[in-house]
Amino acid sequence: MLIKGFRIKAIFLISFLFILWMLAFGRLFYLQIIQSRNIGRKSKAEQMRYLETEARRGEILDRNGKVLATDLKLFTLYAEKALITDIKETASKLAEFGLGSATNLEILLQNESELIRVTRGVSDSIVRELNLEGVYAVREWFRYYLSGRVGRTVIGSLNWERKGMSGIEREYNEFLSGSNGWAHYLEVPMYSGIKLLKRYEEDYKDPVPGKDIYLTIDLDIQYIMANELHKLKEDTHADQVFGLCVDVKTGEILAMVNIPEYIPDEGWRSNGCIAWQFEPGSIFKLIPAFAWIKAGYSLTDTVVDSTGSTDFGGKVFKDPHPHHAYSFRDALIYSSNSAFVNIGKRVGKRELYRCARFFGIGCNTGVDLPVEYSGNLPILERMRDIRLATVSFGQGVNTTPLQIVMAYQAIANDGVLLRPRVMKEIRNKDKRIARSKTEVTRKVGNPKIMNTLLEIFYDTVEEGTGTLASLTMLPVAGKTGTAWKYSDGGYKKGEYVSSFVGMLPYPDPEVVIGIFVDNPKNSYYSSVIVCPAFRKVAQMIVLLKSYRKRFL
Template identity: 30%
Template structure:
């Protein structure tokens, strides 16, 4: 009998102990989340593009306020910018807790506290704060809510690095007695892990310059929008990325979903004449052409099957050299280059330049087209691809490809974040990555010189930067609409880098559907050089001429 009791006690106190303990906790215990602080997003000059500040939720216990709801509503509502009738209605409800207002700052809290209204209380929350408002909005993204109501980053850096920025919430385990009072028995706690912070390559001053000049240009040329990307072509560091129209991440909900997409990485377009430098690089690298090779089909329009290829301005230059083909942005000259190159080589080099593949930049939302299989190409496709039509890129792909000409022939991976700071202060540097060599150094130098010649003597020479050697190319790409091209609407662009001999900056400016002029030389190029003028001052780049 005695042994039976002992065995039974052993069973309940040892074998079943864990299960019974858990049942007890489930009955009278609870776990409270300890929210983790979201990491900051900081510019290279140590200013936070995104940080966290304290905000307050104001609540009231209407049972305390009773018959004085109108009186207190009159006092509180001006401080909350709410209708006093609405506040009075909330204070009259037959509830123990009502929310009056959210996202109040410290000053508003102090002002309300001074009123000494009974029954009011504050709940402290963390609020994502974007001190620069709309600056670099597409790059940063925004913090929204997921389906469970928890904070989640969308688009840009907030989306791409959401897991690292979020950290992990902690838990505090409490046990209550029968009356609900906490019992200091179980002090288990899972420590929270605050989010990691990101230090960017983005320079706030350069970003400001890019946005200011781009906005001025869009207004001047009456365009629908535009983008500007500035990069260090040697390392792939993104120094600035601007697009209009833009949104305010603090009030993202007031803007259309389409505004959130970053046009620099998400919008595909036919690059037009800016693409010519890549095709020319391929031909020079394969030695099928030299800079002084003469085009023997450039004396007039070129017929390919049922199609006729003409120059953009109706002017033809018989026996143009390859340098002159780039200078004049001659479509017939590029058809000649494309024929010399052949489809196999063209597609091989296009892919090597990264066209048709994502750049894998550390931003959420990148899109890319795919290069068609060779069997789907017709002779006219080879011709049009040679001057940048019939092929789609996103602006980041194009700038990365042109930057390989600037840095001596290497395709580098663009990246925005230069350093990650962990929750315990450890710094993890993000290093530049070379994806592959695309063209030889000699080819890069030759094509650079062609691009310098295009700036000095081409259609954009009227706006160029004096005393500096800038390598660049204009682009005026027609927009395909339902199987044909609209002659009145274009995407005007200018891509380039400077100083040409030792490039510090590569840049692409795009202007979407300008109205005052459809041409890149008259819209995107002036914006490019306006930004460049400020950058040579900012970076103290000495003149090269």
């Protein structure tokens, strides 16, 4: 009986174990064979991340093909909020790697989005050391500016979405940006990274890279002007300094310098060459001078006597230094304000206003850069005589540096005012798809008047207020300007704007160079502080290999 009972128990136990094994085997067979594909898909689905694949942004290059802005492949960090157990600790560890402040990162990680972009442009070495739950790294494009600060205001910058928000990056964003693709990303063990997984053809769309923009800017000239104007700002302790170099025959901007240059991390700064509005002072005298010659008045007419003073509009205007009686020619060479009050009186309000408009004063130049200001040219016929008097020597009227430079470009180009431009051509790989052309804004006056003005401006550099701008290697024509600075509703004592615009070589100029100094300290006369800087810039430009044959 005992043996029979033991056998029954053994058979029962063996049967039970066999059934368990069969159930386990069946379950395993079901999972490994029948449901293997579904389980694999589910497992991958839990690891998959759907992200947009950014297009490579087009390059920005100077006129000679030197790269100014390009895209590099670096890492972007993403955080999946659901997998982060301690937001504060994660933010603290990210901050230890210099990826931002712990406070800002903590606020960012509290975003309602499921997948949060933490930061961009992270190097490979940081990603290798980073091992945080819920934080992933994806290789993406990062914008890199090879020229550093030089020309950065013109080149511009991108926002968080990699869209242009200033400069060329903004103006030609449509061409530079290309079109994004999309893809699924799979989490892999390699230093917490995310790797692209293309399972099926329909699972991704390749991005289309942007087009390249070639500028009219010459990086060599840009460097020369940037270095010299930086020294000028330091020497004069000025608030800011601007410089422009424009091709007379084409309107191409060869250099556009802002000191200090705009750097996104240091706060917003507009492009002062097209947005800074100032009262130009004596460099504006080319307008009433043009109106005088156009009206048929003689160059030898006496416009102010030896007292150096005149009374107009209920106010006496007097030159700061004694001199002999000035003819019109002398008044322009030696920049007599009292003489130009008389010149404005003879020309009249209506004609002075019309001539200023001819030269583009108070109007946008049409340059292909964002946020250009037009300045302010008062309608003189509606103003009192005192306004006509001050506008005649460049006070009471607002312009921008580019407006003034283009006015002198018209003088140097036989009276043909051109539209300034920064974009030279757009290319898709090696294929040119668009090229800018020389555009005439208007014919300002006949070449005879312009040649007369150019000759007087040459004499200004040779014997007048611009002698420190003269070059031994080639002749220069130009005009100095020193103006009282208008700000906060009035003119402040001791604040000035100093400037010089030069055209070279005389008598058939190829380029116009303008330098503008905002609020220099101590010495402020343009003839003393700006002319020497112009001479240094012009000398170095002339000696560049690519320009030596044109000028010498």
